[in-house]
Amino acid sequence: RLPDFVTREDFDWAVSEAAAKKKLDFSAVELLRVDEGLCVQCMHTGPYDGEPATIDAMRAFAAEQGYAPDFSESRLHHEIYLSDPRKCAPEKLKTVIRHPIKAM
Structure with a gap:
């Protein structure tokens, strides 16, 4: 769960940073908005x-x-x-x- 102020750009940056730091594939991670x-x-x-x-x-x-x-x-x-x-x-x-x- 993410706060409402997190943008697609924030999310993409975080995925990229995590992949680089952890040396893991996070390509399956998705940003979903659900009501x-x-x-x-x-x-x-x-x-x-x-x-x-x-x-x-x-x-x-x-x-x-x-x-x-x-x-x-x-x-x-x-x-x-x-x-x-x-x-x-x-x-x-x-x-x-x-x-x-x-x-x-």
Whole structure:
């Protein structure tokens, strides 16, 4: 995820710099702008096996606020992995979980 002020030129420069410094091929990296609409999201901390409890809490929170799940072919469950499981203890993993919602 990038801030809105990051331009295509900024992105291309960063990819070029990373490729030069790391001596890796970043040609598959893309800059995408996505409008997911109304969502509920939460930072899940811990092992991936614990995510169902976080998702249950998200559903309960959304319902308390007057919202219902809004899944479809274009509105999906998303996870953004902020930690590298190869380098991080399972209890310290951080994952942003996002679900589409709509007013009830």
